[in-house]
Amino acid sequence: MRIATWNVNSLNKRMPRIEEWLAYAEPDVLCLQETKLTDANFPAMAFAALGYESAHCGQGQWNGVAILSRVGLDDVVAGFTDQAEEEVTEARLLWATCKGVRVLSVYVPNGRLVGSEHYEAKLVWLDRLRRGIEQVCDPNEAFVMCGDFNIAPDDRDVWDPAKVNGGTHVSEPEREELRRLEQWGLVDVFRTLYDDDRLYSYWDYRAGDFHQHRGMRIDLELATKPLAETATYALIDRFARKGKSPSDHAPMLVDFDL
């Protein structure tokens, strides 16, 4: 079972590339972030024509998360576990079950500058999400949260920890939130397969960062141990970040032996 995640930075702009990528990467499940669409404008029919059921949680101009699946898509819910659907104002969380695997598509707030109100809100947001996971999920079940965490787990996951984003994405309180998820029972699946540095998933559009390979690994799949132990292969597809009109993120996929 191939489960992928991709911050597409506008589904409208990226649709041709996404359709091309679905055809050659053939994920069973694809989590999307930053669709920047309302639900009414989400192209469910186009995905259905490619064999994918889909669900979307959008607000329009910003954010927006989706899950595509060709192996079933059940129990779709948006938002925090302690939040009624009508209270979901920021479209950053979408849950579903795909062939027995609980999947969460997640777009963590950016945080902007360390110490800013946005940074503090990011930490509160992460804490609320983790507490919800601990209440609703079981570390012994098959569960994977996929998406743009806006946190680089380790210094080897960034080109220069002193120069990125005014300190966000690499600060200790943010990384502590990741470690709390790990303490509960989640595993950064990519790191069970690769130890190397300089394996990035995001490069700023500005200053030729992609071509200078000034990037960060902030797109993650965190899986419970029983699921993570079945992982046989992972790939951050840098090819999909090249060429005309790419997203600033590459897609990542993981093969689980299910």
Add this chain to the structure above:
DNA sequence: ATGGTAGCGCTGCTA
């Protein structure tokens, strides 16, 4: 060359 882009949507915000 000491700044650089991209998307949304129409002015500046977000990343």
